[in-house]
Amino acid sequence: MTPNFSIKHSNYRVHEIPAIVAMAVYEKDCADWVDQAIVSIRQQTYNDFLYVIVIDGHISPELLAVIMQHAEEDERLVIIEGSANRGLATCMNFAIDWSLSLKPQYFFRMDADDISELNRLEKQITYLTKHAHVAILGTGLIEINEQNHQVGARVMPQTNRQITRLLPRRCTINHPTVCIRYKVFTDGYRYDDALHNTQDYFLWIELAAAGYIFCNLKDKLLRFRRVNDFYKRRGLIKSLNEFRARFRAMRWLNRLTPYNLVYACMVLGLRMMPSGVVKMAYKLDRHLLEKIIKH
Template sequence: MDSNLSILHNNYKKKRVETLVAMAVYGGDKVEWVEQAIDSILNQTYQDFVFTIVIDGEISVKMMNKLKDKAFSDHRIILAQNVTKPGLASCMNKAAEWGLSLNPSYFVRMDADDISISTRLARQISYLRKHAYISVLGSALTEINEHGGKVGARVMPSSHKQIVSILPRRCSLNHPTVVIRYTVFEQGYRYDSNLMNTQDYFLWVTLASNGFVFRNLKDRLLNFRRVNNFYKRRGFSKSLNEFRARFNAMLKLKKLTPYNAAYACGVLALRLMPGKVVKLAYKLDRHLLDRFGKH
């Protein structure tokens, strides 16, 4: 067990579980959305899992009480506190490391403001059981607003060849939808905990360059929360990390071409533009990605 992950509640009695679901909760998260996210996992048609909820930093008393209520009402919930080195990457690494003792086969990502479709885990776990060579499995998603209304969709390329082909230009998996085969963690691979964002992008590039196989299902298995500030210009740090991630992909995957380099520079410039320009570009990107993902 990671000594920097403090377990606040654990009433899980089994010595082995097939799947570990991991989610981080932060001080700025909305209690209502977190409850919806938790319930969407607890109400899955597939049931052989533990649900590790990692509190990262300080949260409100209201949020803590809600998490404790959920944990005491369902033995599958493991409530933990990330003691050192904050950030999503650190939380996910520590959750994965804690879970090693339960000998799971699959690691499922979940975000605290999203909603998993009730058949999500059954669909993804079943697919991975039948395709042992696939190590990372994502899916399409539906974008919803603050009120739960549908505002868009994101369908990623499905085949490994397509996913890796466009990695130098964009992150080609929807991170909150991903299920990772636990052998990835057993072999020592981790998210880069020094990164506060784009950690998934860097991990996919590392795994792709080491021969791991990816796949995206076209099923929309997650409702992804797209809030009002979604189109605000990115901070320079995040924009720069995305730029670094693209060049990292070009180098590791041996795809350093003038087109890929120009694309990376263009996106960096776009990220720093006003929100209206970013919104227009995002809609165009969704249209092109949707068409590409259908082939």
């Protein structure tokens, strides 16, 4: 247990567990959305898991009350509290390290403003049980707005070849949908906690270069919250990190081509454009990705 984290609530009675669902919550998260996220996991058709919620620094009494009410009702919830905001990567790494003694097989990501479909865990575990060579499994998703209305959808490349071939141009795994085999972590891999964004993109590149097999299900098993400022979120630091990730993917995956270089530079420039331009580019990118997947 590091000084930054402590167990705030834990009533679980198991020594081993097949699956861990990990979610970080911080002060700006909406209490209603966190409630919906937690409910969507508690009601899963597959129920042999621990739900590790890491409170990333100070949160409001209202938000804490929502989390603790669920924890009191469901012994599968483990609440970990951080003394200061450390970021998603640090929270996830702590959840991974804390749970290793339970010998889990699967690590599921969940975000505090999203909603998992009720058969998400079951479908991903069923697939991984049948495909032992796959180490990282993502899914498609439905994009929803603040009122839970569908505003879009996203399906990613499905095969390992497609996923790794496109990594120099885009992050080809929807991070909130992912399930990772714990062997990846027992082999020593972790999120880079020096990064406060794009940590998933860098991890996928590292794992792809090491030869781990990726896959995405076509099924849309998560409702991803796309709020009004979605197209304004990427500041200069995140845009530069994405550029660094693309360049690393080119080098580590032997795909340093003029096309990939030009693409990375164009995306970096696009991130600096007004939100209306970014929105148009986002829709075009989704359209092009669908065509690539079909072919």
